[in-house]
Amino acid sequence: MVELEKNKNISVHMDTLEQHPHCSHGPTILFSRGLDGKKFYSCAAYRDKKKCSFFLWENQSGEKYVQQFERDPIISKMIRFKLQSRLKFVKSLNQENRIYCHKCNELLPKSEKHLHLEHEDFLQENIDDFKLSRPSQLQFYQCNDFRWFNLFNCYILEECDTKEILVDLLSKEDSMAVLIDPPFGGRLEPIAYTMKKFDDIRLKHNKNFLTKFLILPYFMERYVKSCLPEMSMLDYKVDYSNHKKFNDTGRNKGSPIRLFTNANQSKIPLPSDENYHFCEECNRWVSGENNHCYQCGGCMSKNGRKYIHCNLCKKCVKCTWKHCKKCKKCCLPDHRCINDQIKTSSKNKRQGQNKKYKSSINLKSTMIKKNIYNEEIKRF
Known part of the structure; x- marks a missing residue:
């Protein structure tokens, strides 16, 4: 935040x-x-x-x-050649002789382990073929399946590639989906620029609608809608198995990470065995705790907890909130009221002015005493 x-x-x-x-x-x-x-x-x-x-x-x-x-x-071409050669060499070894250093982001044979002794906590050993071929395990690809690409300016980072590579990738299939998992602190305006470029390429080559999925926290929904108005938030909670804050362990309301998409949500079924159900009124899948509100006209929960409808606010709010008559809205029960904050601020301001005034009086009193003392000294 x-x-x-x-x-x-x-x-x-x-x-x-x-x-x-x-x-x-x-x-x-x-x-x-x-x-x-x-x-x-x-x-x-x-x-x-x-x-x-x-x-x-x-x-x-x-x-x-x-x-x-x-x-x-x-x-560069040379760097790509070296990386591909190293991958081919390590693949030729038995899995017990394969090592990956997460500190250096480097594949190596077990015979080179002594070169990474300072990174012992970052070494992953016994790498099987499955991990080498799955992007969610170690992110290794053959050159025909992978490109270094800057999402924030739609730029291919390899000197051996041109813009035609991007055109070829995006216009190869009639039906295509793009999954984007950006750093959460990144600006969305550049991402929106790149996604618009993707759409332009597809349109130019008479290809079908490009389906997009964007992974971000639920509390960024307003920011997403301002930059990408065609995107809506799925109710599916995205868990990262290797991230202690963004998984379902130790959290009573699940991960705060969600999927945003431009696809029709009614056509995206969520797993019923994970407590998701289809809401007929909303025509989309929602999580188990998300109950339909007929006054608001939707399943309004955002954060993985039940929401309740406040007749005074005329909207659904978090179940832990209570309506405050002073603030004229729903807030946490132990919040500081707006009126109290204004009174406290005014009181502190007055106290500050009084303190300043008293300091001024004390300073004048001190100066007077000092002048009297100096006059007494002169007499002697």
């Missing part, structure tokens, strides 16, 4: 992205920050300046400024 608050003070300008100066991660993004709205170019892939130091004010985007930020391609 802190990241989202920071993002409110930063605007993203994507209209002329293809004319923006490049870093090694493709076209940079034009940002503006603060009240003055001064614009600057920065890397589309990284906010961490240690990973990419590109930074230019908008009026400094001339060639002489850009040259200092020129970088080699992220993935």
Whole structure:
């Protein structure tokens, strides 16, 4: 949530992205920050300046400024050849002789284990063929199945590839779906730009509707709708087995991660053995605790808990909330009322003014005493 608050003070300008100066991660993004709205170019892939130091004010985007930020391609032909050769070599070994270092992101034979002794906690041994062939296990692909791609500016990161590669991938099939699992702190405006590019490519080659799935927390729904109005949130809770915060262990309301999609939700069945059911009124699948509200006209729960309808607020709210007559809305029972906050703020302001006034009086009193003392000294 802190990241989202920071993002409110930063605007993203994507209209002329293809004319923006490049870093090694493709076209940079034009940002503006603060009240003055001064614009600057920065890397589309990284906010961490240690990973990419590109930074230019908008009026400094001339060639002489850009040259200092020129970088080699992220993935050159030679690097790809070495990676593919290493994968082929490790695949030829027995699984007990295969090791993967999560610290270095490197496959290696067991004979090279001594080179990674400092990373012993990050070493994964005994790698079978299943893990090597499944993206959710170790993310290894053959060159015909994988491309290094920057989602935030729709840019292919390999020097051996061109834009035609992206066109070929997106126009190969009449029916296609794209699953996007972005960093949760990333801006959605660039992602929306890339998804629009995908749609344009499909339309240009007379292909069918591109189905999209976007994985984000449920509390980002309003942000998603503002950038991608065609997307709606599925009620399915996405669990990450390797993430302690985003799974169903130790949480009484399940993972906060959801799927957003532009597909017809009535055609996306959710597993009934995981306590999902089909709501006839909403014409979509919902979780077990999500009961239909006929006053609101929908299954209104968002966070994995039951919602209750408040007749005074005229909407469904979290079951832990109570209606506050002072605030004139539903809030947590132990919240501080708005009127109380205003009174406290006014009281603190008055106390501050009184304290300042008393300090001023004490200072004048001290000065008077000091002057009297000085006069007495002069007499002697």
